Amino acid sequence: MRAVAACGTLIILAPAYAHQPVMDMAPRWAKGYGFQVRHEQYGSDDLRQEHDGAANPLGLERFVDTTWLEGVYTFDRAVRVTIKIPYMDQTRVKAINGVGVPQRNSGLGDVILGLPLKRYKNQGATTSNWGVTPSIRIPTGSSSGEFPLSDGSWDLGLSVGYSWESPRFYQLYDLHYWKQGSGDRGMRSGDHWGLDVNLGIHPWHSNDTNSGTFLMWDVSARHDDAPNALNLTTASGGDVVRTGPVLVFYRGSFMARAEYKFLAYERVDGISTSRGDEFSIGVGFTF
């Protein structure tokens, strides 16, 4: 029971940075812009102790739904700016004095500004690019209450990526890191590492209608250092690997995307609610 009482963990995971066509690939043209609305969900009612499952007599759980409004402006193909605005709706059952207590919070999360810098190489029927993206996370989310949406800190991020694409095949590798700042009430989430690998094909494309599909397989690995603050409701660090299919449909300036990633590996510090599977769906436009 002590172990159960020690959990009820809140982990505000840094958002996933898997392949995002509107933000990553388009618009490549100078003075172009785009936006997408994307909904993602992760969570679980499984309890874990280190690598293993644990008994969950109190029915502890955590589910986080986030709707992202994301925008991009391209100065030229080498320099872009992005903004990501999350609206979060999170629920959990937390162990308090040996009893499972439901909690919920929703509202604006932390806004992320990014500066993707890319170096392209167009060679015959292939295109590739190296990218570096410094980012800053602004503490616009509420850090008050028993189930805060944010730790209230300014955070700095850096992503390094490479992608290669032909009319038939696609591959992307991206490594990112978030350095967490100290926030309100002494809260500080742990630093965060992430690695994304996307491998995919273009099974269909029509030149007449400029429409087609991408089918990709995504592998996402994440590491979170343990946070320092107990008032972050006993947050926990850990490692997680998710993997699953990504389907993208595009037609002209329109793009739709759906992704389901299964939990393939997980280790938590101490005892924590599992991060669970992750589902994401979104639509985007470029102009």
Added chain:
Amino acid sequence: MRHFRDSASRPRVIIAVLAALLSTPVLAVDYVVHVHGMVCSFCAQGVTRNVSRLSYIDQTQYTKGVRVEIEIQKVTIAVKPDEEVDFGTLFEAIRSAGYDPVDVWTVTPDGEVDEIIYQP
């Protein structure tokens, strides 16, 4: 030729032939540009967006005057009759879209790529 024996109908035939000749539309002229790096819909969108804005492009043809075939890195442009192509602005429009133009080819009336007319 039997109907030409009727002298009264001859002027009508001549007028009809002249009218048909005069009403035949003057077709836009196609050129093909080879462009490196185009691999997906977004590439086609960007190239079409930039090239279609050029004043000499006939937007009534293809998609706003442009057809992109990503598998063979080929961009076909329809040019307005009696308009001259400024290859410098054409290449700049494609580069500004994020891709690398290589050369421009003429197209035969049958639609076949014929010969290079511009290669910087």
